[in-house]
């Protein structure tokens with residue numbers, strides 16, 4: 001498909017949407033005549049930034065799986081909605097969007113609702129070569145090695161050192177800047193000709209991102225953020241909406257190692273059940289079923305450069321805006337929580353996911369099938385005995401009142417059974433990943449329990465075994481998918 005070159009970002013606010021819901025129209029009417037869409041004041045009292053430039057209201061959503069679609073759809077449904085940019089990681093998805101009605105459809109309780117008015121962007125392509133991250137305009141490690149007469153690993157080392165020097169320069173420049181401005185990464189490692197224009201180039205952007213919601217799979221978070229890290233800074237806020245734990249440690253280590261220039265983080269815990277039926281995904285990649293209504297708990301994490309501070313006292317305008325916007329979205333049923341309570345709830349969800357996700361995956365069954373099956377109850381109890389011991393031994397929970405009861409094996413079992421019951425018709429996200437040949441989040445779920453167990457001296461052999469079984473199952477499924485030979489027409493030879 002040929003696409004003509006356009007402005008860097010397709011701004012849906014300036015397009016006539018082809019299909020609008022009443023609420024979209026209402027919101028647009030409400031917005032009329034109040035400045036540019038990216039800067040209009042909210043109707044929640046969150047007006048402009050008194051000390052700095054006007055507040056940027058745009059929310060970028062990275063990860064357009066089931067959760068990303070639900071959140072994008074919910075945000076466009078509120079009065080005076082913020083401008084939303086969907087960030088596609090593959091050109092094929094951008095192409096599909098261009099050829100579609102440019103709507104997200106959510107089906108809930110048998111009713112389908114389409115919402116429009118989204119802007120879209122294509123994620124820059126980044127490659128990892130000999131441990132160095134290279135974006136699409138940067139010089140290839142192998143080209144550089146050839147040019148300099150070095151071995152690829154030596155060339156990678158030189159490039160790594162240059163990248164570190166650049167990052168340090170940016171860090172210093174940002175530290176010397178007063179609130180607001182973004183120091184863009186103007187890489188010295190760019191190819192001299194700046195790269196050839198390619199398919200979908202018009203949809204790339206290097207504009208700063210004030211608010212980012214990331215809903216990719218846990219294991220893809222680091223590479224996804226590496227691709228946009230240069231557009232985020234200490235005034236930006238990232239909201240993480242993923243299953244599993246340990247993701248932020250990986251992000252800090254690999255993407256934002258320099259604490260003072262790191263963006264602000266909001267952690268979300270989502271209990272909504274959303275899925276994309278395989279039969280529809282091929283036909284409409286912008287469709288999802290909201291199968292179970294849950295809640296979204298949100299908490300702003302304190303910055304390590306202001307240790308011990310109450311994060312609510314140090315909120316940046318972007319954190320406040322993102323939190324307020326998410327909490328005025330009725331469908332998401334979002335509430336703000338203080339960080340210690342948020343952490344405890346995250347651990348409870350981890351315990352639930354550590355049972356439902358691997359067992360449904362290994363048995364290839366819906367969540368409800370785990371109920372009323374005594375042999376499975378035995379497996380569940382073995383797993384929870386270990387998990388409960390680890391959670392009750394965690395140093396960060398020691399000061400919590402009620403840790404022993406809250407994280408007892410019996411209480412965790414009650415939680416697992418109640419979630420399996422409430423989401424009995426759901427296909428767990430892990431089973432879905434295995435079915436479509438994607439990597440699972442097992443290392444951030446049971447793997448996190450095993451790692452924390454090692455820290456506190458508890459050997460989690462049952463969790464370890466179940467994790468290995470899921471990895472094996474995913475590998476078998478992937479091999480089967482790769483071995484599939486597409487057959488056109490009938491086996492009798494007619495096409």
Ligand SMILES: CC(C)(CO)C(=O)C(=O)O
Pocket residue numbers: 243273352353356357367419423426427428429430
């Ligand atoms: C709660 C549960 C198990 C619902 O399916 C889930 O979070 C998941 O599938 O990842």
